[in-house]
Amino acid sequence: MRLDRFLAETTDLTRGLAKKALQRGEVRVNGELVKQAATQVDEASRVTWHDEPLVLVGRRYLMLHKPPGVECTARRGLYLRAIDLIDLPKAERLQPVGRLDVDTTGLVLLTDDGQWSHRVTAPRRRCGKVYRVSLAEPLAGEALEQAARCFAEGLLLEGDTKPTRPAELIMREPRVAELTLFEGRYHQVKRMFAVVGNHVVALHRESVGPLALADLPEGAWRALSAEEIAAF
Numbered sequence: 001m002r003l004d005r006f007l008a009e010t011t012d013l014t015r016g017l018a019k020k021a022l023q024r025g026e027v028r029v030n031g032e033l034v035k036q037a038a039t040q041v042d043e044a045s046r047v048t049w050h051d052e053p054l055v056l057v058g059r060r061y062l063m064l065h066k067p068p069g070v071e072c073t074a075r076r077g078l079y080l081r082a083i084d085l086i087d088l089p090k091a092e093r094l095q096p097v098g099r100l101d102v103d104t105t106g107l108v109l110l111t112d113d114g115q116w117s118h119r120v121t122a123p124r125r126r127c128g129k130v131y132r133v134s135l136a137e138p139l140a141g142e143a144l145e146q147a148a149r150c151f152a153e154g155l156l157l158e159g160d161t162k163p164t165r166p167a168e169l170i171m172r173e174p175r176v177a178e179l180t181l182f183e184g185r186y187h188q189v190k191r192m193f194a195v196v197g198n199h200v201v202a203l204h205r206e207s208v209g210p211l212a213l214a215d216l217p218e219g220a221w222r223a224l225s226a227e228e229i230a231a232f
């Protein structure tokens with residue numbers, strides 16, 4: 001890659017500032033002072049800025065236990081963003097893989113690998129996302145049977161043109177459901193329960209495909225293992 005891009009990838013410099021750093025003679029490649037932004041470098045090149053070695057970071061894949069009051073968005077707004085909880089250089093390059101609402105807690109995957117993200121979210125890959133849903137009203141008997149059937153067959157949500165994909169509903173307690181979705185639509189869980197006359201009072205995502213939060217504390221994150229990355 002070009003040297004100015006390498007600098008932008010490995011430091012906080014923008015491409016423009018990287019070019020200026022080059023012109024000021026702050027950068028060496030394999031010990032030689034280099035000023036040309038177009039100079040080609042690769043992983044084998046020893047690049048230093050102010051004599052500090054720079055190393056290209058590969059693709060990154062993380063899981064975060066999202067607390068409430070945190071947004072899965074790139075733009076700064078009213079709330080803290082998921083990436084603000086990731087204490088890594090260039091965390092803003094990471095993107096949430098599917099979004100959780102600001103009040104929803106639980107598992108959020110983050111990556112800078114768009115293709116991997118697509119593999120996790122593409123509905124035809126049938127990657128199940130398991131939600132623990134706290135309901136305003138108990139769900140049992142005929143109402144439960146009807147809701148489970150409705151969710152399993154798919155239902156048309158207001159404003160959508162296609163019915164939801166089959167989803168699996170299990171009751172853990174009279175007011176606590178476990179819902180597995182194989183797609184991700186805007187406010188989907190809340191809208192689905194609204195259709196069957198209930199109301200979601202709290203929502204938590206426990207797992208995405210084979211990846212579960214396990215004992216990762218709320219607000220904490222960890223890198224995925226090579227095996228976990230390869231699972232999608």
Ligand code: URA
Pocket residue numbers: 099100101102104186187188189190191203
């Ligand atoms: N469904 C919702 O309604 N909200 C979420 O955050 C995730 C799924």
